[in-house]
Amino acid sequence: MTVLSRLARAYAPHEHRPLDGYLAAIGAFGAMAGALAAAVRLSGRPLPERPSMADVALLSIATHKLSRLVAKDAVTSPLRAPFTRYAEPAGAAELNEEVRDGGSSVRHGIGELITCPFCLAVWVSTGLTGGLVLAPRLTRLAATALTATAVSDFLQMGYSIAKEKAERV
Template sequence: MTDNERIYGDEEGTPLGGYATLASTFATGLGLFAWTARRRGVRLPDGVPPWDLALLGTATFKASRLLTKDKVTSFLRAPFTQREADSHGTEVNDAPRGNGLRRAVGDLVSCPFCTSAWVAGGLVATYACAPRAARLVCAGLSAVAVSDWLQYAWSRTEQKAEG
């Protein structure tokens, strides 16, 4: 743990170097996308219609939750996190483990809010290059999000009916 991490963070030390590495990776990916798009002559949209924004937002929400909270995707998080508890439905709560970059990645992959920026970046890049494909992927993820809400509503209705 560096002196900056000790001064800045909690008793375990905030992995500032790991966060800087992740932020640099994200920025580099964004730069590579912009460079590649320009070289290939990809014409970026002048705007995003409200319906597409709603699809992108709902898909980002669902993909972020799938990556950070779903039991089935826990194999992706396991090297960087440890299970704290099961949550509602198929969701779980994982906590980051380790130090430095490992802990920073654990923070990222266990936080749907943190992961959503990365997911949105990928979906927006896809939307810029292949809007029809992006809409299809976003529609599928949005359908899963709507299904989740309907599953919870159904379960709640059953519970009320049973007394």
């Protein structure tokens, strides 16, 4: 039994917690952030003194949409399938999935990460922020498309609610 396995048992004796999977995810995130930082340095592009509020708003909404798209959208379920199992529809073209039991702790940790839009948001926002420095025009264009989709989603839901309310009267 490895030190990490013993630590996981001591940490959560009655529940499986894939600490080595989480460590792998932390390492992968650190590698991604480090690669972005190295790419920025090698590019010679200056870091902005402070991001504009327009960019913060654009990336915030784009992060929300891309995180939900990866974690919950029915169309992206093939990307999650190796790590998850379908549970039930979650409404508005979203799914609830369960992390697959068995297999490695790394697989379990990835399953938890890719089914959690809150967890993915850290990764997505880091990538978009790096993109804003390295390829600002392309990143803003992609973020604009994601933001327009997110706004459209809210409008579609508002329309559905208003329609249901009007039909009840």
